[in-house]
Amino acid sequence: MMTMKKVNRVLFPVLILIAVFLAFNRxxxxxxxxxxxxxxxxxxxxxxxxxxxxxxxxxxxxDLTPAELKSKELKTLMAKMLATVRSPQHDGVGIAAPQVxxxxxxxxxxxxxxxxxxxxCYLNIHVDSLFGEIGKGPEGCLSVPPMRGLVPRYTSAIxxxxxxxxLEPKRDTVxxxxxxxxQHECDHLDGILYIDRADTVYVSPSWEAERRAYDYTRxxxxxxx
Numbered sequence: 387m388m389t390m391k392k393v394n395r396v397l398f399p400v401l402i403l404i405a406v407f408l409a410f411n412r413x414x415x416x417x418x419x420x421x422x423x424x425x426x427x428x429x430x431x432x433x434x435x436x437x438x439x440x441x442x443x444x445x446x447x448x449d450l451t452p453a454e455l456k457s458k459e460l461k462t463l464m465a466k467m468l469a470t471v472r473s474p475q476h477d478g479v480g481i482a483a484p485q486v487x488x489x490x491x492x493x494x495x496x497x498x499x500x501x502x503x504x505x506x507c508y509l510n511i512h513v514d515s516l517f518g519e520i521g522k523g524p525e526g527c528l529s530v531p532p533m534r535g536l537v538p539r540y541t542s543a544i545x546x547x548x549x550x551x552x553l554e555p556k557r558d559t560v561x562x563x564x565x566x567x568x569q570h571e572c573d574h575l576d577g578i579l580y581i582d583r584a585d586t587v588y589v590s591p592s593w594e595a596e597r598r599a600y601d602y603t604r605x606x607x608x609x610x611x
Contacts, residue, residue: 415457419609423487424459426607429469431486433528435602442484443529447491447575449510455553464507467494478528480567482574485529493571499564511547513572518542525570525580532594535584539566
């Protein structure tokens with residue numbers, strides 16, 4: 387008859403092996419290259435630009451996994467994306483994850499339809515439907531300097547996403563200029579740039595002069611596609 391002591395002697399190595407197996411096979415948050423970008427980037431991140439970074443800008447993004455949604459990397463990424471889009475050198479109204487080299491469905495944008503125009507982040511965001519009138523308006527992009535274009539956009543959109551604070555799924559209807567921003571940023575997640583939709587694309591002389599002093603050189607540690 388096997389004693390408890392013998393049982394423990396047999397089970398203990400098995401439990402150790404199981405623990406080691408689970409530790410090494412636990413899903414990691416983000417790819418190795420993405421973790422490097424999130425960790426190494428300054429608070430104002432390198433912004434990918436056409437045509438040099440077309441590989442990342444033209445690749446459709448994927449949803450964050452449950453492990454990624456709960457990760458420290460995601461919190462760091464959101465904080466750095468917000469700092470980047472709000473920085474004086476960029477001064478944008480929205481930024482999508484592929485614009486900082488991350489192939490996940492994350493956008494941070496300004497909600498002009500809310501009091502104070504706050505910047506907010508949206509996870510695993512998708513445009514469920516577009517409706518209303520179609521109007522043309524001027525658009526630019528941090529990833530396509532110094533161009534501007536006249537782009538037809540719907541005046542209203544329904545978007546679904548995961549809320550960062552609660553990780554609960556939500557669905558919103560947005561209208562006006564805010565709906566345009568959502569469409570622009572969600573296009574990025576599908577590998578689409580505003581120049582693909584624009585009726586007219588032109589060089590903005592004021593933006594060209596402003597961006598002339600900006601350094602678009604990739605950081606030395608940047609992982610090539």
